[in-house]
Amino acid sequence: MSSGPQKTSSNSASVAKRIVQDLAQTEVVRRTLQFFQTHAAEINKEHVKICSIPAPPFGEAERAAYLCEKFLADGLAGAGIDEVGNCFALRRGHSLSPLLAVTAHLDTVFPPGTDSQVRIAGSRLLAPGVSDDGCGLAALIALNQAMQIHQIETEGSILFVGTVGEEGEGNLRGVRHLFTGGQWAKQIDSFISLDGPGVEHITNTALGSRRYRIRFAGRGGHSWGDFGTPNPVHALGRAISRLISYPAPPDPRTTFNVGRIDGGASVNVIPQEASMDVDLRSASSDELLRLDAFFRRAVSEAAADENRANENGGASLETDLRLIGDRPSGETATDSPIVQIAIAATRSLGFTPVLDQSSTDSNIPISLGIPAVTLGAGGSSGNSHTLDEWYEPAGRELGLQRLLLVMLGMVGAKGKEQRAKGEG
Numbered sequence: 572m573s574s575g576p577q578k579t580s581s582n583s584a585s586v587a588k589r590i591v592q593d594l595a596q597t598e599v600v601r602r603t604l605q606f607f608q609t610h611a612a613e614i615n616k617e618h619v620k621i622c623s624i625p626a627p628p629f630g631e632a633e634r635a636a637y638l639c640e641k642f643l644a645d646g647l648a649g650a651g652i653d654e655v656g657n658c659f660a661l662r663r664g665h666s667l668s669p670l671l672a673v674t675a676h677l678d679t680v681f682p683p684g685t686d687s688q689v690r691i692a693g694s695r696l697l698a699p700g701v702s703d704d705g706c707g708l709a710a711l712i713a714l715n716q717a718m719q720i721h722q723i724e725t726e727g728s729i730l731f732v733g734t735v736g737e738e739g740e741g742n743l744r745g746v747r748h749l750f751t752g753g754q755w756a757k758q759i760d761s762f763i764s765l766d767g768p769g770v771e772h773i774t775n776t777a778l779g780s781r782r783y784r785i786r787f788a789g790r791g792g793h794s795w796g797d798f799g800t801p802n803p804v805h806a807l808g809r810a811i812s813r814l815i816s817y818p819a820p821p822d823p824r825t826t827f828n829v830g831r832i833d834g835g836a837s838v839n840v841i842p843q844e845a846s847m848d849v850d851l852r853s854a855s856s857d858e859l860l861r862l863d864a865f866f867r868r869a870v871s872e873a874a875a876d877e878n879r880a881n882e883n884g885g886a887s888l889e890t891d892l893r894l895i896g897d898r899p900s901g902e903t904a905t906d907s908p909i910v911q912i913a914i915a916a917t918r919s920l921g922f923t924p925v926l927d928q929s930s931t932d933s934n935i936p937i938s939l940g941i942p943a944v945t946l947g948a949g950g951s952s953g954n955s956h957t958l959d960e961w962y963e964p965a966g967r968e969l970g971l972q973r974l975l976l977v978m979l980g981m982v983g984a985k986g987k988e989q990r991a992k993g994e995g
Contacts, residue, residue, distance in 0.1 A: 587911035590980045591919050599721055600984055604975060606717040607968035615696070615964050618709035619689045622701050627685065631656055631677040631735045634708075638677070638733045641712050646719045647731070655748045658733040659755070662715060664725035664982055669760040671981045672730045673714070674746065674932055675707030675948075676737030676766065680956050695961045702952035702962040707765035708733060710948035713971055714978070727982030730755060737932050740782075742896045746932040750939060761909050761981055762936040762943035763974070767955070768962065769947030770920065770970045773913045775903040776928035777937040779859050780852040782896030785810065785870055787877075788889045791843035799881050801888045803845035804834055806877040813869035814849070817862060823855035825862055848895070854928055856900045867892065898930050899938035909942040912980035916973045946974060
């Protein structure tokens with residue numbers, strides 16, 4: 572029987588609800604959904620193993636190689652690594668189309684040398700990146716294993732991808748390549764990013780952001796003898812003072828953050844250079860443009876003010892303002908099949924769906940007009956982006972069940988089994 576692929580005659584909630592109901596009442600799908608509960612211990616073990624492989628920014632190769640080996644061992648013969656370091660594996664259906672990409676990001680925010688070994692405290696897993704996005708990577712492996720073991724057949728195909736460069740200065744380089752330069756660039760019809768825990772949230776709106784590295788440089792000198800020489804750190808202070816005066820509106824929500832400052836040699840030395848990294852975000856693309864213009868003007872004015880106030884010997888600061896991240900905004904329409912199927916799958920498991928906005932790998936396909944959502948992989952977490960990050964696997968099976976229903980709803984489950992006895 573066929574549960575219905577992505578291309579339905581209607582985008583209505585009732586069609587999506589019927590697709591999910593048909594899937595849940597199909598015997599082979601019912602057995603597959605139980606896999607995540609009966610194999611919980613194995614999934615946790617795999618989660619620990621993949622999280623223990625370091626994957627700092629621009630250093631994801633070892634983790635990508637491991638994920639590729641897992642896909643090959645679990646029956647995906649075409650698994651490989653692409654030009655930028657993404658790990659990909661195609662689970663081919665009866666047809667290549669519709670092709671659904673299901674991804675999780677390989678990288679963490681933590682620098683090289685960070686201890687990535689997972690500690691277990693009670694029922695929690697503790698490690699940097701264990702939730703973001705260790706649980707997403709564990710979900711990729713578990714979803715494929717469940718489908719392989721229970722021989723789920725699909726009308727369309729699923730492309731599993733571990734992406735590089737989702738965090739920080741990675742600037743979504745992995746998913747950008749997937750859609751603009753990779754071998755699948757023109758073939759992907761829809762997209763699901765697995766990022767973090769949870770079951771309720773459905774991220775269908777991409778939060779735009781712009782990230783800058785600003786560097787002020789001068790001749791430096793002695794804090795007493797050369798007082799009056801323009802000071803790069805003082806210029807940073809002037810720029811920060813201007814930035815925090817920006818009247819960021821609560822609606823549309825708009826934020827700014829100075830996340831890193833570097834420079835200086837000693838307490839009694841006027842530094843030769845200083846730099847900072849700044850993150851600008853807004854739920855509105857127009858408001859983001861206003862904030863961006865304000866910030867760039869603030870940097871220019873800060874340098875000019877520091878130079879005017881300290882004209883010792885004619886020295887002046889040089890300014891280098893470099894864009895290190897640019898994430899586009901956009902939205903997958905609420906009435907699109909992928910959003911409606913995600914809503915129906917969430918409700919079928921007894922949860923209230925919450926549509927939200929965030930900055931994830933989905934930003935790229937959304938900005939290109941390709942239907943995309945970001946979904947949690949079940950369980951719960953806390954202290955994200957800190958060394959004390961933790962993940963609680965309780966409830967993981969519900970997140971994985973939702974993901975399976977959405978995936979099959981988009982590509983169409985196909986098999987000989989009829990609905991479970993007594994249910995149709």
